[in-house]
Amino acid sequence: xxxxxxxxxxxxxxxxxxxxxxxxxxxxxxxxxxxxxxxxxxxxxxxxxxxxxxxxxxxxxxxxxxxxxxxxxxxxxxxxxxxxxxxxxxxxxxxxxxxxxxxxxxxxxxxxxxxxxxxxxxxxxxxxxxxxxxxxxxxxxxxxxxxxxxxxxxxxxxxxxxxxxxxxxxxxxxxxxxxxxxxxxxxxxxxxxxxxxxxxxxxxxxxxxxxxxxxxxxxxxxxxxxxxxxxxxxxxxxxxxxxxxxxxxxxxxxxxxxxxxxxxxxxxxxxxxxxxxxxxxxxxxxxxxxxxxxxxxxxxxxxxxxxxxxxxxxxxxxxxxxxxxxxxxxxxxxxxxxxxxxxxxxxxxxxxxxxxxxxxxxxxxxxxxxxxxxxxxxxxxxxxxxxxxxxxxxxxxxxxxxxxxxxxxxxxxxxxxxxxxxxxxxxxxxxxxxxxxxxxxxxxxxxxxxxxxxxxxxxxxxxxxxxxxxxxxxxxxxxxxxxxxxxxxxxxxxxxxxxxxxxxxxxxxxxxxxxxxxxxxxxxxxxxxxxxxxxxxxxxxxxxx
Amino acid sequence: xxxxxxxxxxxxxxxxxxxxxxxxxxxxxxxxxxxxxxxxxxxxxxxxxxxxxxxxxxxxxxxxxxxxxxxxxxxxxxxxxxxxxxxxxxxxxxxxxxxxxxxxxxxxxxxxxxxxxxxxxxxxxxxxxxxxxxxxxxxxxxxxxxxxxxxxxxxxxxxxxxxxxxxxxxxxxxxxxxxxxxxxxxxxxxxxxxxxxxxxxxxxxxxxxxxxxxxxxxxxxxxxxxxxxxxxxxxxxxxxxxxxxxxxxxxxxxxxxxxxxxxxxxxxxxxxxxxxxxxxxxxxxxxxxxxxxxxxxxxxxxxxxxxxxxxxxxxxxxxxxxxxxxxxxxx
Numbered sequence: 001x002x003x004x005x006x007x008x009x010x011x012x013x014x015x016x017x018x019x020x021x022x023x024x025x026x027x028x029x030x031x032x033x034x035x036x037x038x039x040x041x042x043x044x045x046x047x048x049x050x051x052x053x054x055x056x057x058x059x060x061x062x063x064x065x066x067x068x069x070x071x072x073x074x075x076x077x078x079x080x081x082x083x084x085x086x087x088x089x090x091x092x093x094x095x096x097x098x099x100x101x102x103x104x105x106x107x108x109x110x111x112x113x114x115x116x117x118x119x120x121x122x123x124x125x126x127x128x129x130x131x132x133x134x135x136x137x138x139x140x141x142x143x144x145x146x147x148x149x150x151x152x153x154x155x156x157x158x159x160x161x162x163x164x165x166x167x168x169x170x171x172x173x174x175x176x177x178x179x180x181x182x183x184x185x186x187x188x189x190x191x192x193x194x195x196x197x198x199x200x201x202x203x204x205x206x207x208x209x210x211x212x213x214x215x216x217x218x219x220x221x222x223x224x225x226x227x228x229x230x231x232x233x234x235x236x237x238x239x240x241x242x243x244x245x246x247x248x249x250x251x252x253x254x255x256x257x258x259x260x261x262x263x264x265x266x267x268x269x270x271x272x273x274x275x276x277x278x279x280x281x282x283x284x285x286x287x288x289x290x291x292x293x294x295x296x297x298x299x300x301x302x303x304x305x306x307x308x309x310x311x312x313x314x315x316x317x318x319x320x321x322x323x324x325x326x327x328x329x330x331x332x333x334x335x336x337x338x339x340x341x342x343x344x345x346x347x348x349x350x351x352x353x354x355x356x357x358x359x360x361x362x363x364x365x366x367x368x369x370x371x372x373x374x375x376x377x378x379x380x381x382x383x384x385x386x387x388x389x390x391x392x393x394x395x396x397x398x399x400x401x402x403x404x405x406x407x408x409x410x411x412x413x414x415x416x417x418x419x420x421x422x423x424x425x426x427x428x429x430x431x432x433x434x435x436x437x438x439x440x441x442x443x444x445x446x447x448x449x450x451x452x453x454x455x456x457x458x459x460x461x462x463x464x465x466x467x468x469x470x471x472x473x474x475x476x477x478x479x480x481x482x483x484x485x486x487x488x489x490x491x492x493x494x495x496x497x498x499x500x501x502x503x504x505x506x507x508x509x510x511x512x513x514x515x516x517x518x519x520x521x522x523x524x525x526x527x528x529x530x531x532x533x534x535x536x537x538x539x540x541x542x543x544x545x
Numbered sequence: 546x547x548x549x550x551x552x553x554x555x556x557x558x559x560x561x562x563x564x565x566x567x568x569x570x571x572x573x574x575x576x577x578x579x580x581x582x583x584x585x586x587x588x589x590x591x592x593x594x595x596x597x598x599x600x601x602x603x604x605x606x607x608x609x610x611x612x613x614x615x616x617x618x619x620x621x622x623x624x625x626x627x628x629x630x631x632x633x634x635x636x637x638x639x640x641x642x643x644x645x646x647x648x649x650x651x652x653x654x655x656x657x658x659x660x661x662x663x664x665x666x667x668x669x670x671x672x673x674x675x676x677x678x679x680x681x682x683x684x685x686x687x688x689x690x691x692x693x694x695x696x697x698x699x700x701x702x703x704x705x706x707x708x709x710x711x712x713x714x715x716x717x718x719x720x721x722x723x724x725x726x727x728x729x730x731x732x733x734x735x736x737x738x739x740x741x742x743x744x745x746x747x748x749x750x751x752x753x754x755x756x757x758x759x760x761x762x763x764x765x766x767x768x769x770x771x772x773x774x775x776x777x778x779x780x781x782x783x784x785x786x787x788x789x790x791x792x793x794x795x796x797x798x799x800x801x802x803x804x805x806x807x808x809x810x811x812x813x814x815x816x817x818x819x820x821x822x823x824x825x826x827x828x829x830x831x832x833x834x835x836x837x838x839x840x841x842x843x844x845x846x847x848x849x850x851x852x853x854x855x856x857x858x859x860x861x862x863x864x865x866x867x868x869x870x871x872x873x874x875x876x
Contacts, residue, residue, distance in 0.1 A: 062779060096781035108772035113794040113870050123780040158870045 005077075006181055006214050007061055009036040012074035014056050014065070014238070030056050030069065031238040040181065043208060043215045045229030045246070047222055047261070049451035050422070053238040054218045058184045061216060062099045063091050079181065096123040100175035104187040106167035110159035117155025120174040129178050142173035145210065146203040165196035172204055176211055183208070185217045189224060193314035193478060194522040201227060201524075202535050220451060222261055223524035226250050227531040234258050250526055260453060262526065269463070271504045272488045277302035278472055279309075279326070279440055284335035286325050295321045296332070297497040303489065305439065306470035310483040310504075312519070313493035319476045322493070323442045326474070327359055340439060357387045360433035364445035366425035370417045376403075376428050377413030383435040402431040406461060423454035427461065434465065442474045447482060459486055480523050484508070492516050548875055552866050560859040567851035568620070572613050575840050575847075585838045586629060603629075616844065625845040630837050635845050638830065643849065645729055646826040649742055650811035653749035658804055661754050665761025665800075670788055672766055681762075684755035696748045696821040700725045703744065727822035745822045749815060753807040760803040764796035771795070798865035805861035813850040 014031035031053045038044050046054045060071055063083045075082045083094060100123065103109040111119060120142075121135035130138065136155070143151035146169040159167060168188055175183045188204060189197040205228050208215055219225050225232060225246075232249040234241040234257065242255045253259045279302060286296040296318050303309040311319045324330040326337055328348035337344045340358065345351050363369040370379055380399050384390040390398055396413070403412055406427040417425055426446060433441050443462070447455035463486060466473060475486060483490060483504075490507040492500040494515045500507055512520065521534055583599040584591065591599075600606045604615070619626055625635035664684065668677040687695065702709055704725045714721025727741050768774065769792055777791040816828030827846060834842035866872050 064779060066775070092781040092783060094781065095779050101776070101779045103772060103776065105772060109776045111773040111777070111791050111795070113868075114791075122782070126780065126782055126786070158874050160871050161874060161876055 004040050005037060006040045006079065007036065007038040007216075008075075008077040009034065009057075009060065010075045010077075011035065012057065012060060012076065013072050014053065014060065014069055015072045016065075016067075016069045029238065031060075033074065034235070034238070034240055036233065038182070038214055038216065040214055041212045042231070043217055043229045045225035045232040046216060046218045046235060047220065047225050047232060048235035048241075049220055049453065051237065052235040054220075054235055055186050056238075057235070058186055058216050058218045059101070061182060061184060062095050062101065064095070093127065096178055096180075097127045097129065098180055099182045099184065100178065100180045102168075102171050102175045102183060102185045102188045105191050106171040106188075107159065107164055107191075109171060110167060112159055114158075115155065116157055116159065116162070116170050120155060120170060120177055123174070124178040127178060135177060139173060139177055142176055142207070143170070145207055146170075146173055147199065148173075163196075165192055165200055168192060168200050169203055172200075172207060176207055176213065179211070180213060182214045182216070185215055187219050190219065190221070194480070194524075195314055195518055197224075198522045198524070198531070198534065202531055204228065205531065221524065222250065223526045223530075226526055226528055227524060234261065247528055250528065269485055269487070272304075272307050274503065275304035275307065278305045278340050279303040279474070280336075280338035281322075281326065282336045282338065284322075284325055284332045284337065286321065286330050286332045288330070294333075295496050296325060299325075299335070299498055301489075301491050301498065301501060303440070303472050303474060305472050306466060307488040308466070308473040308475050308486050309489045309491060310475045310477060310487035311491050311493060312477060312480065312483055314478060314519075316495075317493040318496040319478075319493055320444055321496075323361065323444055323474065323476060326442065327361060328355075353387065357383075357436045358439045359442065360436050360438040360440070361442045361444065362426070362429050362433050362446045364448050366422065366429045366449075367417070369429055370425065372417050374416075375413065376415050376417070376420075379417075379428060380413075380431050380435050383432060387436050398435070402435055405434065405465065406431045421454075422450055423457060426450065426458055430458075430461065430465070434469075434471075438471060440472045440474065442476070444476045445478070446475075448477065448479065455482075462486070480520060492519065549866060549872050552872065553863055556859050556862050556866075560855050563855050564852055567855070568617060568848055569613070571844055571847045571851065572609075572616065575844050576609055578840070582629065582838065582840060620845075620848065626841040628834070628842050629839045630834070635842055638842075639827065639845060639849065641731065642825060642827045642830050645824065646812055646815075646828070648738060649745060649749070649815070649824065649826060650808065652739065652742055652746045653753070653811050654808050656746065657750040657753050657807070658757065660750070661757035661804075662761050662800065664754070665758045666765065666785075666788055666793065668758065668762045669765035669769070669792075670784055672762070677762075680758065681755075684758050687751035688753075688755035690751070692748060692752055692815075692817045693821055695751055696745075696818060699744055699747050699751075700821075703747075725822070727824040729825060742824070745815075745818050745824055748818055749811060753811065757800070757803055757807055761796070761800050764799040765792050768792040768795045794868070797868040801864045801868070802858070802861040805857040809854045809857045812853045 011033045012031055012035075013029065013033055015027055015029050017025050018028045019025045034053070034057060036044070036057065046058060048054050056066070056069060059066055060076055061078065063071065063076060063086060065071060071084055074084070076084045078094070079098060083091065086094065110116070117136065117139060120139045121130075121132065124130045124135040124138070125132060129135075139155060140151050143154050148154050148166055148169055154162075154170070162170070168191075172188070185204065189200050192200060201224065208228070215228075217225055217228050222232075229246050231244065232246050233243045234249065234255070236257055242249060242253065242258045244254070249258060250262065253262055281299055281301050284296055284299045285294050287294050299322060301309060311322060313319050321330060325332050328345065328351055331346040331348075337346075339355070344355055377396070377399050380402055381390075381395050384395050384398050399413055400410070403409065408424065408427055408431075412420075412424075412428075417428070420428065429446075446462075447458050450458065459482065462473065465471065473486075475482075477483060487504045489502065490500070490504050491498045492507065492515065500513055500516050507516070508520070521537075524530065583596045583603065583605060587595060587599055597606075604612060607615075616626070623636060625639065627633065628635055628638065664680050668680045671677045690698070703723045704710075706722060710721040712721070723744055724741075725744070727745050729738055729741050733741070765788060769788075774787060774791060777787045782790070813828075815826075816832055818824070819826050819828045820832075827849070831843065831846040834846075
């Protein structure tokens with residue numbers, strides 16, 4: 001049986017030097033002795049939260065340590081030899097010839113200065129695997145297989161000229177072109193919209209099947225990995241938690257942690273009945289300065305105190321632009337915004353201090369929404385000074401109250417953002433919004449950058465705060481599971497317009513309009529064979545039309 | 546209109562406006578200088594009547610605005626006026642010297658630009674290792690030497706009979722020693738000229754190398770942080786291929802702007818080198834006439850120097866635009 005083992009990792013230990021702010025550098029162990037075995041033509045899913053060591057282990061199959069990461073112990077046997085001992089020259093032959101890599105963000109992973117074709121066939125030429133015409137023919141064949149438009153001419157384009165979903169497919173073509181034995185897929189669909197993800201996922205799966213390549217498929221989304229993997233390894237903090245067949249891990253997980261991942265949406269949300277609104281958006285139309293294209297088209301929605309309006313749609317649909325119009329950052333060209341019984345000025349300049357205080361925002365990237373040189377106490381204390389004139393002990397007391405409210409307790413006020421985890425940073429941003437004592441908080445994809453379990457905690461916190469303070473949420477997201485878990489009302493946006501709007505139970509019940517149907521049916525379900533079923537269903541429908 | 550063409554036309558128009566503004570500033574600056582040209586020419590003993598006649602003859606009695614437009618009109622038709630000191634036609638005097646200046650700058654650039662970029666790439670490839678430190682150390686040392694020191698040092702090494710010149714002589718079959726002067730005359734052939742400027746070119750290369758090398762190195766290292774460099778490394782490409790094919794095309798814009806700044810310096814800032822080697826070019830000409838208070842010459846040369854700066858920077862801008870695939874190939 002030894003001959004069909006492609007990759008055999010034994011006792012792999014991976015270390016790195018970390019440089020915490022204000023402390024001496026220290027050695028950290030990222031992966032603590034992990035074993036992994038992959039047979040030819042099989043797909044192994046590596047799953048876990050960020051920091052679990054998934055990508056680090058994946059890249060170790062190319063003996064590559066990202067950012068100074070060191071492979072310190074263990075053996076990595078690929079095609080019968082230990083590549084941890086290989087010379088730099090051997091490694092160059094191995095990379096690209098035997099193992100290739102598909103990165104999470106194809107948009108960043110393609111060189112902006114080169115045409116796609118040149119990059120896709122580069123590996124095949126550099127290693128002398130094929131001649132240029134052969135490589136180009138294979139690339140066109142792969143473009144066609146991956147469902148890219150106009151496969152003959154696609155390679156002539158530059159990365160910025162094609163969409164994110166197309167780039168992700170082109171990256172897959174780039175990885176498959178040199179006929180490797182193993183492809184490492186590192187979160188290849190995570191950055192895509194659900195409606196795009198399903199097509200890319202199907203294309204990747206088909207390409208893997210047709211080329212008989214083996215794959216390591218890295219993701220944090222169990223429902224996604226259930227569609228493509230033969231086996232699944234669950235990782236946490238650089239250790240193996242559970243390893244088994246896909247069916248076993250999904251349907252009969254043995255470990256508590258896996259069970260938590262499988263049933264991550266523990267939130268149940270009872271929809272609140274309609275009530276007199278605090279926010280009324282009436283016929284709002286907006287465009288960016290210097291353009292003649294409406295990015296928001298005649299938007300009418302409202303929201304009652306203590307309730308949540310979820311705004312869903314794919315990237316570019318105008319969700320965040322609506323938030324900018326409501327906050328006054330992008331003055332509407334038409335329409336009115338009513339808030340708490342009064343008319344808000346279109347322009348930010350025309351708004352009173354109370355207008356500003358009562359509408360607060362929380363952003364997707366907590367990292368960039370905080371000044372890295374300020375302590376948590378300063379960050380939360382600033383709105384207290386600005387809006388309420390609190391100083392000294394009174395301010396510190398209120399900061400501590402807010403920290404208690406976001407369940408972060410003592411000692412955090414003196415820390416800097418860099419010393420916090422992703423979930424903690426987002427909590428601090430929530431506390432900063434709460435400090436203004438707002439009536440409406442606009443949450444712009446606040447859980448999208450977080451791991452599922454952490455995101456779950458943030459949503460629970462937001463719901464608890466809502467029932468305490470009767471604050472209304474305008475919750476922008478592309479994740480329908482989140483919508484189900486928190487919304488009272490839903491507005492579905494597509495190309496700048498609201499295509500469906502109403503109480504949650506009405507919006508999520510058939511009959512659907514075409515777009516909502518597409519959106520809802522694209523969300524991966526934790527069920528083996530879901531992908532094939534959905535794709536087949538769609539093909540049948542489009543054949544029927 | 547193609548967006549790139551539009552941007553380029555925009556840059557050209559801006560360059561022209563800037564040049565016009567420069568001409569006004571140069572004129573005003575010269576105008577604001579203390580002292581009286583007529584007095585300077587005729588001396589302290591001139592009678593008021595003689596001074597007034599002189600001013601009338603030179604047009605100095607006209608209002609400044611009229612004189613500015615007269616001057617500008619002359620410049621546009623290629624008439625830079627006559628030098629006050631010897632009544633020579635300025636355009637003619639400048640023409641030949643400008644040629645000498647551009648020849649020297651061109652030779653220095655032809656060697657220093659490729660050399661600086663190659664050294665920058667090597668330094669980036671071995672960042673933090675001895676190769677990097679050696680390259681940075683040597684180029685930073687040569688840039689730190691004042692030009693005249695570097696010049697005398699080069700003269701000392703290459704014009705005396707020593708081991709170095711003997712070795713060169715053994716290879717080339719001549720004496721190996723160079724003349725410590727760089728005299729050029731009208732009617733000299735290209736190779737003769739080239740031979741004459743070897744020493745000043747070496748000095749200029751030493752002076753401008755470090756700046757361009759450091760910028761290339763920094764720009765490359767900046768690009769090396771990008772995700773697509775990791776992609777290239779994971780394709781199994783050799784480090785130099787990664788730098789040359791994937792990093793350098795994305796680092797062109799910052800490198801070009803520094804290259805152009807240094808080329809501008811080679812044209813307008815090398816008077817010390819000209820003096821040391823007795824090279825007859827614009828810098829010396831300008832300094833001579835500043836000391837003689839010959840304002841038309843100062844104005845004319847100032848305008849040419851301004852034009853050189855503007856054209857080279859505009860060129861850097863345009864190359865930067867052309868190097869950006871997003872502008873070259875819009876969606």
